Every structure is written in C-alpha cells, then in structure tokens.
Amino acid sequence: MNFSSIILIPLIPLAVFLLLGIFNKKIKPLASGYIGVAGLLVSTLLSINTAYHYFFVYGKSDGVYQTFVEKTVWMNFTDTLAIDMGVQIDPISVMMLIVVSIVSLMVQIYSRGYMKGDDGYTKFFAFLALFSFSMYGLVLATNLFQIYIFWELVGVSSYLLIGYYYTKPSAVSAAKKAFIVTRFADLGFLIGILIMGYYTGTYDFETLNNPEGSAILNWASTSFMGLSVLTWALILIFIGGAGKSAMFPLHIWLPDAMEGPTPVSALIHAATMVVAGIFLVARLFPMFYFVEEGFALNIVAYVGAFSSLFAAIIAITQTDIKRVLAFSTMSQLGYMMLALGVSGYEGHEGLGYMASMFHLFTHAMFKALLFLCAGSVIHAVHSNYLKDMGGLRKYMPITNITFLIAALAIAGVPPFAGFFSKDEILVAAFEHNKLIYFIGIFVAGLTAFYMFRIYFGIFWGKDTKYEQKPHESPLSMTFPLLFLALLSIIGGFIPFSEFVTADKAGFEAHINYPLAAVAVGVGLIGIALAWVFYKKENDLADKMVNFFGPLYQWTYDKFYFDEIYLFITKKILFNRVSAPIAKFDRKYVDGTMVGIGNKTVLASEKIKGMQSGKVQDYAFAFVAGVVIIALVFIYLWTS
Amino acid sequence: MIPGISIYEILTVTSILFFIGLYGFITRKNLISILISIELILNASVINFVVINKYLYPDMLQGVVFSLFIIAVAAAETALAVSIIIGLYRQISSVEVKEIETMKH
Numbered sequence: 148m149n150f151s152s153i154i155l156i157p158l159i160p161l162a163v164f165l166l167l168g169i170f171n172k173k174i175k176p177l178a179s180g181y182i183g184v185a186g187l188l189v190s191t192l193l194s195i196n197t198a199y200h201y202f203f204v205y206g207k208s209d210g211v212y213q214t215f216v217e218k219t220v221w222m223n224f225t226d227t228l229a230i231d232m233g234v235q236i237d238p239i240s241v242m243m244l245i246v247v248s249i250v251s252l253m254v255q256i257y258s259r260g261y262m263k264g265d266d267g268y269t270k271f272f273a274f275l276a277l278f279s280f281s282m283y284g285l286v287l288a289t290n291l292f293q294i295y296i297f298w299e300l301v302g303v304s305s306y307l308l309i310g311y312y313y314t315k316p317s318a319v320s321a322a323k324k325a326f327i328v329t330r331f332a333d334l335g336f337l338i339g340i341l342i343m344g345y346y347t348g349t350y351d352f353e354t355l356n357n358p359e360g361s362a363i364l365n366w367a368s369t370s371f372m373g374l375s376v377l378t379w380a381l382i383l384i385f386i387g388g389a390g391k392s393a394m395f396p397l398h399i400w401l402p403d404a405m406e407g408p409t410p411v412s413a414l415i416h417a418a419t420m421v422v423a424g425i426f427l428v429a430r431l432f433p434m435f436y437f438v439e440e441g442f443a444l445n446i447v448a449y450v451g452a453f454s455s456l457f458a459a460i461i462a463i464t465q466t467d468i469k470r471v472l473a474f475s476t477m478s479q480l481g482y483m484m485l486a487l488g489v490s491g492y493e494g495h496e497g498l499g500y501m502a503s504m505f506h507l508f509t510h511a512m513f514k515a516l517l518f519l520c521a522g523s524v525i526h527a528v529h530s531n532y533l534k535d536m537g538g539l540r541k542y543m544p545i546t547n548i549t550f551l552i553a554a555l556a557i558a559g560v561p562p563f564a565g566f567f568s569k570d571e572i573l574v575a576a577f578e579h580n581k582l583i584y585f586i587g588i589f590v591a592g593l594t595a596f597y598m599f600r601i602y603f604g605i606f607w608g609k610d611t612k613y614e615q616k617p618h619e620s621p622l623s624m625t626f627p628l629l630f631l632a633l634l635s636i637i638g639g640f641i642p643f644s645e646f647v648t649a650d651k652a653g654f655e656a657h658i659n660y661p662l663a664a665v666a667v668g669v670g671l672i673g674i675a676l677a678w679v680f681y682k683k684e685n686d687l688a689d690k691m692v693n694f695f696g697p698l699y700q701w702t703y704d705k706f707y708f709d710e711i712y713l714f715i716t717k718k719i720l721f722n723r724v725s726a727p728i729a730k731f732d733r734k735y736v737d738g739t740m741v742g743i744g745n746k747t748v749l750a751s752e753k754i755k756g757m758q759s760g761k762v763q764d765y766a767f768a769f770v771a772g773v774v775i776i777a778l779v780f781i782y783l784w785t786s
Numbered sequence: 787m788i789p790g791i792s793i794y795e796i797l798t799v800t801s802i803l804f805f806i807g808l809y810g811f812i813t814r815k816n817l818i819s820i821l822i823s824i825e826l827i828l829n830a831s832v833i834n835f836v837v838i839n840k841y842l843y844p845d846m847l848q849g850v851v852f853s854l855f856i857i858a859v860a861a862a863e864t865a866l867a868v869s870i871i872i873g874l875y876r877q878i879s880s881v882e883v884k885e886i887e888t889m890k891h
Contacts, residue, residue: 761883761884763811763812763820763883767812770808770812
C-alpha cells in the first residue's frame with residue numbers, strides 16, 4: 148500500500164483547520180469556504196484512490212483481504228507495552244474513509260450556502276475540518292489508545308459545533324450535555340482499555356483480534372465475578388461505544404444535539420460520529436464473538452434492539468422535524484448494533500456483520516440527505532416545527548423529490564439503498580434470534596410511518612400561509628441533495644458482501660425473498676397509515692392522540708428520561724453527595740489553608756513595629772551584631 | 787614612615803576616628819552630619835591602608851593605590867548623597883532623619 152498518500156487524508160483537514168483557525172479574522176468568508184471544500188475534495192479523492200487500490204489493485208491474497216499496518220512507537224509504558232501511532236487499512240476502515248469523505252464533502256459544499264452571512268463562517272469551516280481530521284484518525288487507528296485519542300477529539304469537535312450558536316443558552320447547555328454524557332460513557336471505555344492492556348499486554352487490534360492469537364486463547368479463561376476479564380473489558384468498551392452511538396440509556400444527548408446548525412447534525416449526529424460506536428464494536432468484532440461464546444455480543448444485540456424500538460416509538464410523536472430525525476438516527480444505530488449482535492464470524496454466518504456495515508454505509512447517505520433536506524426546509528420557513536410547515540412541495544420541488552427518495556430509502560422500499568441493507572439485517576436476525584427479528588420488523592414499520600408522517604407534514608398536508616414565500620435553496624445546497632439522492636438510489640446495488648465481511652473473505656449474499664416481502668409489506672403498511680393520517684388535513688391524528696391519552700404524553704415527553712437524569716444528577720448526586728463534599732472542602736480543606744494564611748498575616752502585624760524605617764536603627768543593629776560576633780570569636784579564640 | 791611614631795599609635799588614632807564616625811552615624815539626626823560621619827569612617831580606613839602599607843610592606847604600593855580609589859569613590863558618593871539631600875529638601879523642606887521615616891512604606 149502507498150501509505151504516504153493515505154497519511155495525507157487526515158493531515159489535509161488538519162492543515163485546513165490550522166490555517167482557518169489561526170488566520171480566522173484575516174481570511175475572507177468566501178475564501179474560507181473554498182479552502183475547506185478544496186481540502187476535503189483532495190482527501191475524498193485520496194480516499195477513493197485508496198479504496199480502489201485496496202479492493203481492486205491489491206485485492207485478495209490467500210482468499211482474504213489483507214490488513215496493512217504502518218506504525219511507529221509513540222509512547223513506551225514498559226519494554227513490551229507501548230502506544231503506537233499509525234494507519235491501519237482493512238475493509239472496514241476503507242469503507243469508513245469513503246463514508247466520512249463523501250458525507251463531509253457534501254456537507255461542506257452545503258454549508259457554503261446554508262451558513263452564508265453567518266458571523267462565524269470561517270470558524271465553522273475550521274471546526275468542520277477539525278472534525279474531519281479526528282474522524283479520519285479514528286477510522287485509521289491501529290490500536291485502542293489511538294482510537295481513544297481520536298474518539299475524544301471527535302467528541303470535542305462535536306461539542307464545539309453543537310455549541311456553535313453560543314449566544315443561545317439552549318445550544319450551550321446541549322453542548323455541555325453531549326460532552327458530559329459521552330465523557331461519562333468514555334470513562335467505561337478507558338477502564339475497558341486499561342483492563343484489556345493489563346491482561347493481554349497489547350493494545351493492537353491485529354493482535355487482539357486474531358482468533359488464534361494469544362489474547363483470546365490465553366486470557367479469556369481468567370475470570371472475575373463469574374465472567375471472563377475480557378468480557379468485562381468488552382462490556383466496558385461497549386459502554387463507551389453506546390455513549391457515542393446514543394444507545395439506551397445514554398441516548399439523552401443526541402436529541403438535544405440538534406441545537407447545532409443543521410449541516411452539523413447531518414455530518415456528525417447522523418452519518419459519521421455517531422456510528423463510531425458501531426465502528427468500535429465492528430473493529431473488535433472477533434473479540435466480541437470469540438470471548439466466552441459472544442456473551443458481550445448478546446448484550447450488544449439486546450441493547451441495540453431495545454434502543455431501536457424505544458427511539459422509533461418516541462420519533463412518532465415529536466413535532467420538531469430535526470428531533471424526529473435524531474430519534475430516527477438513534478433507532479437506525481440500534482439496528483446496526485443488533486445486526487452486529489446477531490452476527491457470526493465465518494462466511495455466510497457473518498451476514499449480520501456485513502449487514503451492519505452495509506446499513507452504516509447506506510444510512511450515512513440517506514440520513515445525511517434527510518438532514519440536509521430538513522436544513523433546506525428550515526432555511527426556507529425559518530422554523531423547526533411541523534406546525535409551521537405544510538404544502539411545501541409547490542415551492543421546493545428539488546427538496547421534495549430528494550426527501551421522498553431518502554424517506555423511501557429509510558423505509559426499506561426497493562430498489563432504494565435502505566431496502567438492501569435492512570433486508571440483510573432482518574435475515575441475519577431471523578437466522579439467529581426470533582425475538583430480535585420481530586423487534587426489527589416492528590421497528591421497520593414504525594420507521595416507515597414516522598418518516599412519512601413528517602414527509603407528508605412538510606410537503607403535503609395543510610396549506611400553510613407563509614409570510615414570505617418559501618423558495619428553493621441555492622445550487623450550493625441542492626447539489627449535495629441531488630448527489631446524495633443518487634447515492635441513496637444506487638447505493639444498494641453495491642455487492643457489499645464481496646468487500647466487507649467479518650472474516651474478510653467475502654461471500655455472495657442473496658436476497659431472501661419471503662423475508663424481504665414481509666419487510667417491504669410492513670414498510671408499505673407504515674407508509675399507507677401515514678398517508679391516511681397526514682396526506683390531507685384531517686382530525687384522525689388528533690383522535691388517535693386522544694385515544695392513547697397519557698401514553699401519548701409519555702412518549703411525547705420522551706418517557707421522561709431527561710427528567711429522570713436530572714433527578715438523579717441534581718437531587719441525588721448534587722444535593723446528597725456533591726454538596727456535602729463541597730461543604731467539607733470549603734470548611735476544612737479551604738479552612739486550613741486560609742487559617743495558615745491568616746495566622747501568618749497576624750504574626751507579621753505583631754512584629755512589624757520592629758521595622759522603624761530609620762537607617763540609623765538598622766546600622767545600630769548591624770554594628771551591635773558585628774560586636775557580638777567579634778566578642779564570641781575572641782572568646783572562642785582565647786579560651 | 788614617620789620617625790618616632792610606631793604603627794600602634796597611628797592605628798589607635800584611626801580606630802578612634804572610626805568609632806567617632808560610627809557614633810556620629812548612629813546618633814546624628816541631620817543628614818548632612820550623617821554624611822560627614824560616613825566620611826570620617828572612610829578616612830579612618832584610608833589612613834589604615836596607607837599606614838599598613840608603609841610600615842609592613844614598604845616596597846609595595848597597593849595600599850596607597852587603594853586609598854586613592856577610596857578617595858575617588860567617596861567623592862562620587864558624596865556628590866550623589868548631597869544631591870539626594872537637596873532633592874529631599876525641596877520636597878519636604880527638611881533634612882532631618884525622622885521626617886523621612888515614611889520611606890519604609
């Protein structure tokens with residue numbers, strides 16, 4: 148592999164970030180947009196070049212895609228245990244390079260139109276470049292510590308971009324919330340990494356993931372509290388991943404993160420950063436699968452399935468279109484997690500793994516598209532709420548068509564991209580765990596329903612009277628929409644199972660027609676229901692609200708999870724634990740220090756009078772001292 | 787070397803001179819008097835230098851050279867001190883030591 152060109156992929160966005168960040172005030176906004184897009188364009192071309200070389204020029208040897216690693220020692224702990232920095236090229240990292248590149252590029256192009264006239268235009272592009280750099284570093288990482296470093300860096304970029312409108316208190320608190328919740332999850336991740344390093348003596352993915360390697364064979368049997376130490380480590384690492392990927396119960400930050408500008412939501416909170424958790428599990432997949440017969444993997448599956456269902460139910464009732472999309476993202480991430488959870492390892496057994504990665508790929512495209520469409524709509528009507536929209540198809544034809552394509556893709560209607568990946572997930576679930584399959588199929592129906600609910604709500608439904616006539620967005624915003632719509636149409640036809648599989652060997656996947664028919668049928672039922680409820684203005688929806696009564700209210704309030712967290716943190720942690728500790732700190736720790744200071748001041752007040760300020764007094768003291776010392780010496784000398 | 791006078795007698799005179807200067811330095815209230823006392827201390831040491839050089843090492847000149855240096859330095863120092871005293875006088879119309887105690891603050 149040509150590593151010198153691969154290393155440029157993350158370094159170019161870093162250079163752009165430094166350039167735009169340091170010369171923030173000196174660069175004209177127009178120029179900064181072009182610099183950002185140009186930098187990322189180069190990275191995208193290099194990524195595509197890398198993918199082409201990896202899959203088609205080097206191809207398989209011995210029947211599998213080889214892993215290429217180039218690394219240097221960065222920090223030594225002991226003679227054997229070191230943290231490396233490097234680049235690892237294997238099927239999933241190449242796939243992620245493509246995803247991150249394309250979505251980032253499209254979002255940057257889109258932002259040139261969306262953020263036009265904003266005060267912090269240059270700053271925005273600088274942050275986007277920082278994010279791209281961190282995300283590239285994350286997917287190319289060769290070991291757990293490197294991935295952890297970039298993991299935190301994407302967290303920081305996410306924090307900066309959510310809080311981009313820093314004059315809005317809600318944006319500031321959303322940024323803090325996102326950062327604190329994910330940091331809390333990362334604590335688990337860090338402990339997991341340390342446990343892993345302590346027992347296996349390595350952080351390298353290659354060594355850890357080798358099914359016949361020492362890590363899995365030697366240490367899986369060391370047990371702690373009934374489970375293998377490695378299982379504990381994997382569960383803790385999964386907590387980190389669950390925090391980033393907004394899995395239940397660490398999901399509360401994602402809906403609030405929608406306070407950021409819409410392109411940011413598309414890039415970070417739909418397509419790339421939130422899939423880092425999926426990527427992490429996929430990265431360590433052999434460990435998850437082989438250690439204790441996949442105990443940790445079962446947890447992944449159930450957490451994923453539950454999050455998927457939970458989020459889909461909440462998404463139905465939300466009225467802020469970005470929040471609907473946020474919960475939809477969470478639901479789809481749960482889908483990917485459950486697919487990983489039901490996966491096997493070799494050949495066709497590894498269908499779940501491949502389906503998860505496939506869904507990650509297609510989801511990135513159509514969900515980014517949905518967010519960008521939502522941004523286009525928000526740009527036109529200056530509101531996030533469904534009640535302010537309606538009948539927009541007449542004013543925004545391109546947004547209408549592209550949103551429809553994305554909604555069909557996420558609903559799993561053939562031949563759009565989501566159909567293929569979702570079908571593979573459901574097949575994998577069906578073969579391994581019927582319960583999870585039924586959750587999956589139910590969620591598929593819900594997904595179709597809530598997605599078409601907002602589609603009809605925005606573009607059809609009531610004819611809202613607008614104060615200013617909404618208009619279609621400029622070309623810089625519609626071009627990314629059209630491009631991503633194209634990918635959402637053709638993305639499903641990529642023979643993904645040839646390229647990205649758990650054992651890297653590839654297999655031929657076929658559509659399982661009966662299961663596909665069921666999934667499509669459920670999706671169509673969802674769409675049909677949404678049609679009945681929301682296509683034309685009617686009171687059916689209100690009747691349903693009344694019918695469900697309190698149930699609706701709970702769902703609308705997201706099952707009160709924010710309030711539960713607030714209760715736990717404020718009432719219990721702050722008042723019962725932190726406040727007494729703070730009091731102790733103020734009273735005793737600070738008290739001791741302040742007391743010492745006060746005593747010193749008092750003592751100095753007492754002896755200050757000795758300093759008269761008269762030179763003659765000092766001279767007298769000096770002479771007296773000399774005389775005394777002289778007498779002492781004379782006495783000692785003579786005796 | 788002065789015939790009939792030994793080194794002890796001269797050193798006695800310079801010691802007396804030195805302690806008169808020291809006494810004046812500590813007790814006088816007037817800055818000019820203090821300055822004169824400092825000159826007395828310096829002169830006592832200059833005489834010591836010359837005498838010890840002449841009586842103990844008659845074929846050398848270092849002591850004499852030192853005394854010349856001290857006289858030069860004392861002249862410069864006096865000029866400086868007098869200018870400070872004049873400046874002070876312009877400020878507070880007094881050259882009494884107790885008036886300038888506030889300098890400690």
